[in-house]
Amino acid sequence: MRIAFIGIGALGGYFGGRLAKAGNDVIFIARGAMLEALRKDGLRVESPLGDFALPKVQATGDPTAVGHVDAVFVTTKAWQMTEAAQQIRSMIGPETIVVPLQNGVEAYDQLAAVLGSEHVLEGMCHILAMVTAPGVVRHAGAKALITIGERNNVRTPRLEKLVECLSSAEIDTRVPDNIQVALWEKFEFVASFGAVGAITRAPAGVIRSLPETRSLLENAAREIVGLARATGIPVPSESVVGTMKLVDSAPPNGSSSMQRDLVAGRPSELEAQSGSVVRLGRACNFPTPVHEIIYNSLLPGELRARGKLTF
Structure with missing residues (x-):
């Protein structure tokens, strides 16, 4: 899948790194020192599940240069959601899905108001991770879980496809009965x-x-x-x-x-x-x-x- 991560800190670095390592076409949308490090040295993830390094990754500070993607994971801070939603607009194609992973219960509505509810899934994650240096993410615990679902809790083909993609990247993924x-x-x-x-x-x-x-x-x-x-x-x-x-x-x-x-x-x-x-x-x-x-x-x-x- 062609997947964009916007807001590259510990969450975006870890989960995006796993997906890129599994062979997906991952684009990191970052800024500042993180963007510079990703372009120069790639991404390194330290984890009890196994360290890995990606010497070359796709990273940009310009979302409009990305083009349409299959999925966008939003890993910014919750208070940056409005800005992120506007930046995502240029990446939305007819079948693009957007998954927020922040804390809180308002992300779906905030994204849907800008992008349309037909493009948005509900999502969250559980992970203990931190950025130890630009381009370096440390996963500090064994648990790293993404939970996703449709707002109406229907197991749709697009949801199943995303679950399969995440699982094949060795990311524990859960679809609850009620997201x-x-x-x-x-x-x-x-x-x-x-x-x-x-x-x-x-x-x-x-x-x-x-x-x-x-x-x-x-x-x-x-x-x-x-x-x-x-x-x-x-x-x-x-x-x-x-x-x-x-x-x-x-x-x-x-x-x-x-x-x-x-x-x-x-x-x-x-x-x-x-x-x-x-x-x-x-x-x-x-x-x-x-x-x-x-x-x-x-x-x-x-x-x-x-x-x-x-x-």
Whole structure:
């Protein structure tokens, strides 16, 4: 397949590298030091599943130069989705499918609004990976999973073709019975852990051991389950137990990317996480007081990181 990855960091580098290694025609759309490194030295992936290097890869900073592709994987930060959607337009042919892999539950709608719902699948991934140097990605855990599905949960030929392509590249791929439930269950963990970690500036070991912060995290997760159900997504209430098990199994010093970005004064995914909870709650008249307090408390720092406030 001819596949483009837009937003080349750890996710795009790892999954795109696997697909290129398997013989697919992969184009990396990158910028800055990453683009320069890919053009000069190619891509190197370090993984417990096996290291590999691709001395020559296709990389460009100009999406309009790519032409039509079979599939586009969007691996930008969630807050870059609107820009990414516009950049993808020139790559869309009659049969092109677009798969977002970011955190959050709004990516499908954001892409469909620009590209048309007929071109978009629901998607997400689970992986622990990081960019250790331009052109070098380190996969730090054995699990690397992509979950995809049609919005209506029908097993279409195009979905099966993409699953086969991913699987042949040694990428674990799952098609759940209900992709929206799967997305919201991941969102429940990511947004709750990210929110509590960001406002407390504490790692997983502290958050889960203090009764006060553990209760805060549980309430944040329950709020998201309630919101999902209010919007018609049948997330089971017992999924909160699963979220807390994930927190309990995390490394004691573990933290979310949103927490790390906010602490470092970088733009974060606040709007796509707690901000999304608050917006969606207001849209369906479902109260979200936990996430609203956290969002309001973190917003000044987020606006400062984006150059919209000075203090």
